Amino acid sequence: MKLARIAVIVVALVAGLFALVLAKSLGTKTEIVEVQPAAPAETIDLTEVLTASRNVSLGESFTADLFVWRKWPKASTAPGYITRDARPDADSKLVGAVARGSFLEGEPINEGKLAIGGKGMMSSVxxxxxxxxxxxxxxxxxxxxxxxxxxxxxxxxxxxxxxxxxxxxxxxxxxxxxxxxxxxxxxxxxxxxxxxxxxxxxxxxxxxxxxxxxxxxxxxxxxxxxxxDDNTEVSDANSGTIILVRSGTMTKRTVKQ
CATH class of the missing domain: 2.40.30 (Elongation Factor Tu (Ef-tu); domain 3)
Structure with missing residues (x-):
């Protein structure tokens, strides 16, 4: 009887060990996922551009509070824009300038649309x-x-x-x-x-x-x-001259009598 019990115990141990080994071999394998680093975000080169802080009407004189510097993409900066790098004191130097056209809030200040220097409003526009x-x-x-x-x-x-x-x-x-x-x-x-x-x-x-x-x-x-349209033609009968006006630019043409 003792030998039989010992044999049963040995068989049970062997079976348990076999079951343990089998369970380990059938266990879930851990998958290693390689994480690709995110591509670096494209950087936009910015500058500061002088803009209108609110809507400005034709003929209105600029005061200091009507100017504000705003971040602007350098690639989108037009030739007429005023940048802080080039003219850091423009927001004070242009005080008193008269708007020769309307400006919307946030619109860059184009110096071509300003009349500068103590002139009357009507003569400025x-x-x-x-x-x-x-x-x-x-x-x-x-x-x-x-x-x-x-x-x-x-x-x-x-x-x-x-x-x-x-x-x-x-x-x-x-x-x-x-x-x-x-x-x-x-x-x-x-x-x-x-x-x-x-x-x-x-x-x-x-x-x-x-x-x-x-x-x-x-x-x-x-x-x-x-x-x-912006084109106007005016004739002067006395001088035999035609003045052609395109966008404010006058061109004189002589007409044969």
């Missing part, structure tokens, strides 16, 4: 070679009051003699600089109908308008945005 001339208007003679600063208009002279009335267009594609003292609509609200319109004219056109005001009544006709 006038392109080189142009004059500002005023003419009386009313709702009836200004498209019912729908004409606003920056619009383009045609100028019509109406004359009346006895029972005859005649009208002719004396100027075309003229830019309106201001209605009374307003140079731009405010916050999208149209201004009240004014009594005077200030027009952007060449010297020859000023003479034409002044003579027409003495001859009859002046009306302004609003032009479509698609019809209005």
């Amino acid at each position: 006038l392109p080189k070679g142009y004059r500002a001339a005023a003419t009386p208007i009313s709702a009836a003679t200004s498209a019912g009051g729908f004409i606003l600063p920056k619009d383009k208009v045609d100028v019509i002279l109406t004359q009346q003699s006895n029972k005859n009335v005649s009208s002719e267009t004396i100027l075309t594609n003229v830019r309106v600089l201001a209605i009374d003292q307003t140079t731009e609509e405010k916050d999208g609200v149209k201004v009240v109908v004014g009594e005077t319109a200030t027009l952007e004219l060449l010297p020859q056109q000023v003479e034409t308008l002044t003579a027409a005001q003495a001859e009859g009544s002046i009306s302004l006709v609003l032009r479509s945005l698609e019809d209005a």
